[in-house]
Each structure stands twice: as structure tokens, then as C-alpha cells.
């Protein structure tokens with residue numbers, strides 16, 4: 320008899336979801352995590368009394384989380400203390416002007432109308448259209464497998480009303496936004512969330528247009544930091560007997576005759592199971608852990624053709640004064656043109672952005688316990704390539720962080736640099752070293768249309784029997800709701816086929 324019914328590689332949110340669900344079905348489940356802590360990109364650490372998040376900064380599109388906890392016999396709201404974020408986000412424009420978008424759709428329409436009455440009206444029309452798409456797509460498309468064309472056909476047969484949204488699949492994010500909105504300032508304010516799929520507006524698929532609406536269905540911050548969510552999944556899984564081993568790096572997936580037999584850890588220990596669920600990057604999984612020699616030529620060629628997603632340097636700071644911000648999230652926006660320009664011109668050449676744009680997250684706005692009394696925390700998420708040419712991420716990270724804080728003080732948050740008591744910069748190299756994300760890819764693989772849905776590595780491996788994928792590099796992609804959905808899909812497929 321095998322040592323376990325299911326072995327999960329990686330205790331990111333996707334892996335924990337799959338592990339907890341299999342354990343809840345009575346399967347002997349072991350989750351192996353290479354680092355000393357769980358959650359991967361959805362985690363929190365402490366430094367000098369401040370609590371900093373590692374990657375993800377908020378929760379939205381709550382349905383996958385709700386379904387997960389329901390299936391674990393409890394409820395999200397019981398297991399995780401969630402603070403609603405309202406305003407959903409603030410914006411600081413390149414000219415220094417500011418606004419904040421309230422959670423209410425109607426109130427947001429009023430704010431937009433003050434800039435452009437025509438776009439204020441368009442906002443409600445847009446919200447209705449993409450909101451409808453989001454609700455239909457989450458249940459039918461996000462939470463179900465798309466392992467091949469028959470699955471895609473089934474999705475549209477089950478939810479034929481999705482067909483009316485085909486234009487979203489055919490257009491880019493930018494094209495969709497420009498169809499609804501005309502004023503450039505309004506467009507700047509609504510377009511930044513498109514970057515959450517790791518691509519510039521001209522490349523991001525039109526289906527991600529719903530991201531600029533999604534917050535209005537609820538955006539939350541877990542008290543105690545983002546780690547509260549994976550901790551809750553772990554706790555629920557362990558109630559059903561799920562085992563978790565930290566500091567256990569899987570080096571090889573053991574395969575014989577195109578069937579999984581178990582895993583080998585870096586220390587040489589082997590464990591057997593006829594089912595292995597992987598939460599690690601699909602390129603690393605197939606090319607290094609399974610090994611090219613076990614792949615037929617077409618999948619071998621296919622997996623090599625995927626591009627890794629972008630990375631995102633993050634600057635975490637503790638402050639001895641409240642920063643002049645009035646929302647949990649503040650977008651330091653740039654025009655869509657500048658965001659495209661950076662991607663196509665500079666990032667590909669290994670350059671850092673010339674303009675200051677990014678996302679400033681203010682956790683102590685929602686949960687003061689994230690810092691010592693009277694102090695505050697900011698997580699600043701920026702753009703920057705793994706293979707940067709101008710600096711060395713390891714050698715120059717402190718100087719990089721200080722320079723960015725000075726630029727933010729000048730452009731958006733006056734006095735910021737003068738009130739920093741602690742600074743910790745997480746670079747693409749840190750993500751690669753600490754979480755084994757190749758090139759620090761925070762969303763696994765690129766999220767463009769040719770790498771989405773049926774074109775993304777399948778949740779049930781087509782090359783190796785007993786091998787399943789969850790996490791950012793399988794359908795539906797990176798981001799917390801998506802990887803949770805991927806864990807649900809992987810657990811269901813294991814239940815169906817094994």
C-alpha cells in the first residue's frame with residue numbers, strides 16, 4: 320500500500336485548498352512545503368513589531384473562498400475575520416490630484432460624473448455588463464475544469480448566456496475599457512486593476528475588464544494579515560487529518576511508465592502515492608521535477624513554450640506616523656499609454672520604470688494591530704523585471720527601496736521617506752529564492768489569451784497519470800480567487816478519476 324492517498328507539493332493557497340478538500344473526503348493526505356511557513360505568496364511575516372504581507376494584499380471575488388469553506392463544513396466568515404475595505408481604492412494621478420472610489424456603484428458613478436458626466440453614466444452600464452459576466456463566469460468557467468475542448472463546449476452549453484460576452488474574449492482590456500469610457504483621467508483611474516493579471520492594458524485579455532468592477536462586490540482584508548486565510552484552510556484540513564510538513568522540499572516526482580509513484584525530497588527521502596497534486600510552477604514541475612525524459616515530444620515542446628509571468632518588487636515599510644492616505648489601497652496611476660510603453664519598450668530591455676506608478680497598500684488603515692500602537696505599515700507593489708540591467712537586485716536592493724520611497728514622497732505621499740523606521744524590499748530574486756518561483760513569477764505563467772483556459776497546462780496532466788496541477792500556472796490562473804478555484808478543481812478531478 321502507498322504511504323499516502325494524495326501528496327500535495329507546496330502549501331500555497333492552491334495546494335492547501337486541494338489538500339484540505341481531499342482530506343475532508345477521508346483521503347490520507349500529506350502536504351509538503353519547502354519553506355518554514357505556509358501560504359506562499361499569500362503570507363505574512365513579522366519584523367520589529369510590524370506585520371508585513373509577502374505578496375497578495377486583499378481578498379476579492381469571494382465566491383471561491385466561500386465554496387471552499389462550505390465544503391470543509393464551515394464558513395469563510397466563521398474562520399477568517401474579514402475587514403471590508405471602503406473606499407475600495409484611492410487614486411493619485413500623475414498631476415498630483417486625488418480621488419477615492421466608494422464601494423457603492425451609484426456613489427462611484429457620482430465621483431466619476433464630476434470628471435465626466437458621460438463616463439459617470441457609462442460606469443453604471445459597464446458595471447452592469449461586466450458584473451453580469453463575472454457572476455456567470457465565476458460559477459461556470461472559474462470553478463470548473465477546462466482540460467480540453469469538450470470541457471469548454473460543456474461550459475457554454477451549461478451557461479449559453481456566456482456567449483453574449485464573446486466580445487470580451489476577442490478584445491484586449493484596453494479596447495474594452497475604451498469602448499465604455501472616453502475621458503483619459505477616468506480611463507487612468509479605472510485601468511490600473513487590469514495590471515492585476517500581470518500584463519499591460521494592450522495585452523491583457525478583455526475578460527479581465529471585470530477586475531475594475533470586482534471590488535464593488537466586496538473587497539476585504541483579513542485581520543492579522545493575509546496569512547489568516549491559508550492558516551484557516553490549514554486548520555480546517557488538519558481537522559480532517561491532513562498532514563503538513565514544512566522544510567520539506569520535493570526534488571523529484573517519481574514516475575514510472577508515465578504514471579506517478581510518489582515524490583523524493585531534497586534530503587533523499589522517498590514517499591509513495593498514486594496521486595500527486597502540484598502547486599508549483601508548471602514549467603518547474605514538468606521540466607525539472609518530472610523530467611523531460613518522461614514527456615512525449617509535443618507536451619515537452621508545449622511546456623517550454625510558455626512564458627513566465629511578470630514579477631513585482633515589493634517594498635514593505637514600517638512608519639512612525641500615519642501616512643496621508645485615505646483608503647486601504649491607493650493606486651499611483653499612469654496613463655494606459657505609459658503602462659504599455661513601459662512594458663513594450665523598457666521592461667523587455669531590463670529597465671526599471673521611469674515614471675512612478677504602482678499600488679500602495681495600507682494594512683493599518685483596516686487593521687491597526689498590524690503595527691505597534693501609533694505606527695503604520697505600507698506594502699508598495701511596483702513593476703520591475705527579474706533580469707534588470709541598471710542594478711543588481713541583491714546588491715542594490717536597499718538603495719532601490721530608498722530611491723523609490725523618495726520618488727513616492729515627491730510624487731504622491733509627502734513626507735513618506737522621513738518617517739520610515741523599518742524597510743524590507745522583496746525583489747524578484749527573493750521570490751525565486753524563498754518561494755522557488757522561477758524568475759520571481761508571481762502569477763505562474765503569462766495570463767494572456769494563448770496561455771489561458773484550455774491553453775494553460777491542464778489540471779489533470781495529459782502526459783503523466785496520477786499527476787494533477789493546482790495554483791497559478793493552471794486554469795484559471797494567478798490571484799487568490801483563481802488559485803483557490805484551481806485547488807477545488809484539482810481535488811474534484813482527483814475524486815472523479817482516482
Ligand SMILES: Cc1cc2nc3c(=O)[nH]c(=O)nc-3n(C[C@H](O)[C@H](O)[C@H](O)COP(=O)(O)OP(=O)(O)OC[C@H]3O[C@@H](n4cnc5c(N)ncnc54)[C@H](O)[C@@H]3O)c2cc1C
Nearest residue numbers: 329331332333353359360374375376569761790791798799
Ligand atoms: C507582490 C504580489 C502581490 C499580489 N497581490 C495580489 C492580490 O492583491 N490579490 C490576489 O488575488 N493575488 C495577488 N497576488 C498573487 C497571488 O498571491 C498568487 O497568485 C497566489 O498566492 C499563488 O498561489 P499558489 O497556490 O499558486 O502558490 P504560491 O503562493 O506560489 O505557493 C507555492 C508554494 O509551494 C512551495 N514550493 C515551491 N516549490 C516547492 C518544492 N519543490 N517542494 C515543496 N514546496 C515547494 C513554495 O514555498 C510556496 O509556499 C500577488 C502576488 C504577489 C507576489
